[in-house]
Structures are given as structure tokens and as C-alpha cells.
Amino acid sequence: MIKNKYRTIAKNVIDLEIEGLKKLKKFITPSFDEAVKVIASCQSKVILAGVGKSGLIAAKIASTLSSVGTPSFSISANDCSHGDLGSITKKDILILISNSGNSVELKNIIQYANRYKIKLISIVSKKNSILYKSSDIRLLIPDTKEAGFGIVPTASTSVQLSIGDALAIAVMSHKKFSHLDFKKFHPGGNLGNRLKTVEDLMLTKNKIPFIDENSSIKNGLKIINSKKLGVLIATNKKKQTTGIFTDGDIKRSIQKNIDINKNKIRSFMTKNPVSVEKDTLAAKALGIMNEKKITSLCVFHKKNKKKTIGILHIHNILDSNIS
Numbered sequence: 001m002i003k004n005k006y007r008t009i010a011k012n013v014i015d016l017e018i019e020g021l022k023k024l025k026k027f028i029t030p031s032f033d034e035a036v037k038v039i040a041s042c043q044s045k046v047i048l049a050g051v052g053k054s055g056l057i058a059a060k061i062a063s064t065l066s067s068v069g070t071p072s073f074s075i076s077a078n079d080c081s082h083g084d085l086g087s088i089t090k091k092d093i094l095i096l097i098s099n100s101g102n103s104v105e106l107k108n109i110i111q112y113a114n115r116y117k118i119k120l121i122s123i124v125s126k127k128n129s130i131l132y133k134s135s136d137i138r139l140l141i142p143d144t145k146e147a148g149f150g151i152v153p154t155a156s157t158s159v160q161l162s163i164g165d166a167l168a169i170a171v172m173s174h175k176k177f178s179h180l181d182f183k184k185f186h187p188g189g190n191l192g193n194r195l196k197t198v199e200d201l202m203l204t205k206n207k208i209p210f211i212d213e214n215s216s217i218k219n220g221l222k223i224i225n226s227k228k229l230g231v232l233i234a235t236n237k238k239k240q241t242t243g244i245f246t247d248g249d250i251k252r253s254i255q256k257n258i259d260i261n262k263n264k265i266r267s268f269m270t271k272n273p274v275s276v277e278k279d280t281l282a283a284k285a286l287g288i289m290n291e292k293k294i295t296s297l298c299v300f301h302k303k304n305k306k307k308t309i310g311i312l313h314i315h316n317i318l319d320s321n322i323s
Contacts, residue, residue: 013147013154020155021162023142028166035121035137035167039070040174044091046072049080051103053153054160058097061164067185068172077105085112095121097164099156101129110134123160139163180279193322198285199278201320202299202310203229209311210235213242213266217253220245220265231296233308234269240306241298243269273298275305276312286317 039046046065048058058074065072075084085108088094094113096106101124113120114134122135125143132138141163144155183195209227211220213234220232224247234243245265253260253268275298276285285297299310 016145016147016155017158020142020144020159023144024159024162027140027142029140031137031139032163032166032170035139036170036174038119038121038137039065039093039167040171042070042091042093044071044089044093046070046093046095047088048072048074048095048097049077049106049109050074050097050160051077051105053157054097054099057157057160057164058095060161061095061097061168064165064168065171067182068168069175069177069181069185070168070171077103077109080112081105081108085109088112088118090116090118093119093121095123096131096135097123097160098129098131099125099153099160101126101131103131106131123163125156179281193320194281194283196282196320196322197278198276198280198282198297198299198312199310201282201316202278202312203316204310207311208308209233210308211245211265212236213264213269215265217250217258217260217263217265217268221250221260224250229296229311229313231311231313232265232269233273233298233311234265235308241273241275241308242266243271244273244296244298245269275300275308277302278309282312282317282320282322285312286314286322289314289317 048062049055050058055077062072062074075087096109098106101122107130110131120135121137121139122131123139123141124131125141126132127140141159144159146152146156147154179195186192186195209223209229209232211223211232211234213236223232224230230247232245233241234245236242243266245268249268253263274288274292274294276288278299278301289295289297295314297312298308299312300307301309
């Protein structure tokens with residue numbers, strides 16, 4: 001019975017937070033669009049602050065904004081009354097988060113922003129609050145019912161966090177922030193692996209097993225043995241890629257008693273080899289290899305498919321723990 005009681009409490013808390021988020025959707029107004037454009041055009045820093053739990057939410061939103069290309073950090077509302085206001089400049093954008101909008105600790109920051117004409121965005125649930133009335137852009141959020149005797153910040157902080165996430169993703173979209181940009185800020189861990197591109201893993205320059213398409217199969221055998229990739233990239237006189245020739249092609253040639261001294265690569269190569277652009281995600285390249293049942297891909301830059309700048313072998317991907 002006790003366990004069921006606790007489960008009921010958990011579900012009730014979640015229901016309250018879901019209810020708050022449903023209400024939030026109705027509060028997304030043109031002010032949200034304005035906030036996105038202002039944040040995206042910021043030439044300095046986005047600074048967030050809040051009191052108590054709202055301060056923790058401010059720190060999380062700042063971290064998310066920074067991770068998607070908008071330099072941001074959070075400051076302590078308390079410390080701002082003791083010198084930290086000096087970290088805010090006229091070119092910055094200030095986002096203050098408060099459920100009531102009347103927190104004493106925020107008043108000095110509000111006055112400072114108004115005095116020096118620092119753009120102030122508020123995330124607040126009370127229209128009659130000092131914060132709401134003093135802001136340049138007002139992001140009104142719903143007044144929610146909290147869990148725990150109706151006083152523990154739960155649904156309200158979920159709402160604050162959600163509108164912060166929405167801002168970050170909308171700004172990312174406005175700035176056309178791509179997965180390649182995202183990769184710059186997340187080089188490590190599983191996320192870094194997932195964001196690796198073909199360019200990060202491919203073999204380049206003298207490691208690419210190029211061969212003239214008019215070379216003999218015997219010469220191709222020598223290069224395959226030396227490069228140890230099991231594949232050759234055939235090119236014409238213009239150094240354009242014309243085909244791919246594998247160790248399997250050599251085996252089939254020998255089995256058919258073909259004279260490998262006289263027959264040329266171009267007669268047995270696979271024309272128009274499968275290729276990918278260098279900015280393709282490595283995980284996607286692996287999917288192509290699995291689908292085509294091949295172990296190597298030619299790599300090109302932009303739309304110049306005839307110019308191979310690298311070769312990606314399946315071992316390059318697997319060695320990087322990408323699946």
C-alpha cells in the first residue's frame with residue numbers, strides 16, 4: 001500500500017507539470033518571436049539570472065544557449081548587489097526569470113538594466129509585477145499549481161525550463177546552426193562520436209589508393225597489396241574518378257584465367273562508385289555501406305563528385321566506435 005501511495009504521488013506531480021506545459025503552449029505569443037530575433041542578433045553575451053530554483057533554471061538555459069552557438073552565462077542575483085553587475089555591459093542581453101516577478105534580489109538588476117538601457121527580457125507569470133512592467137520583451141508564462149502543499153517549485157520550474165529550451169532551439173533555427181556547428185562545441189563523449197563526419201575519419205592524399213584506369217590489373221594488385229585497403233580508385237587523365245576496383249575483382253579476374261598483365265583496370269572496374277560528401281555524418285555513411293553491402297566510399301567536396309578527396313573504409317568508422 002505504501003509503495004502504491006508513493007506512485008500515486010509521483011503521477012500527481014507529473015500530471016501537474018504536464019498541465020503547466022499544456023498551458024504554456026497558449027502563452028507563446030509574438031513576444032516570443034521578438035525575443036528570438038533579439039537573442040539571435042546579440043553581438044555580445046546573453047546573461048541570465050533568477051532567484052532560488054529559478055536561478056538554477058537560468059544556469060541550465062544559459063548552458064543550452066551556449067551549446068548551440070549563443071555565448072551565454074548565468075549570474076547570481078544576490079551577488080549582483082555586491083559587484084557582479086559589472087559583468088553586464090550595454091551590448092549584452094539580460095534575461096531575468098522569476099515566477100512572481102517581485103523578488104527583492106532582482107530589483108537592483110532591473111534598475112541597473114533600465115538605467116543603462118540594457119535590453120531586458122523577462123520570463124515571468126505575474127503581469128502586475130515589477131519585472132513584467134520593467135522589461136523590454138515580456139515572456140509571460142502561466143501561473144501553475146505546484147506540488148507539495150502547492151508551494152514547492154515544480155510545475156513552475158518545468159514551465160520555465162521548457163520556454164528556455166524553446167528559445168534556444170528557435171534561436172538555433174534562426175541562426176541556421178547546423179550539426180557541423182554543433183559538433184564544434186561537443187567534441188567528446190558519445191555525442192561527439194555521433195557528430196563525427198566523414199571528413200574526420202577519411203584517408204587523404206597519399207593514403208588514397210589511386211590508379212590510372214588504363215593500368216594493368218597486375219599493377220593494380222601491387223597497389224592493393226601496398227595500401228592494404230582492398231580497393232582502388234580508378235582515375236582518367238584529368239584525375240577524375242571513373243570507377244572503383246576491388247580485391248574481389250582481381251580474384252574473379254584470375255578465376256576466369258584473364259591475363260592480368262594485358263587487361264586493364266577500366267575493363268573490370270565498377271563505374272560510378274558510391275560516394276559521399278565530406279560533411280556527411282559518419283553514422284550515415286556506415287548506413288550507406290550496410291545498405292549497399294560495400295566496405296569503402298569515395299569522398300568528394302560539395303558537388304564535385306568526379307574529384308575524390310578521400311576514401312572512407314568501414315574500419316575507420318568502426319574503430320571510432322560509431323554504430
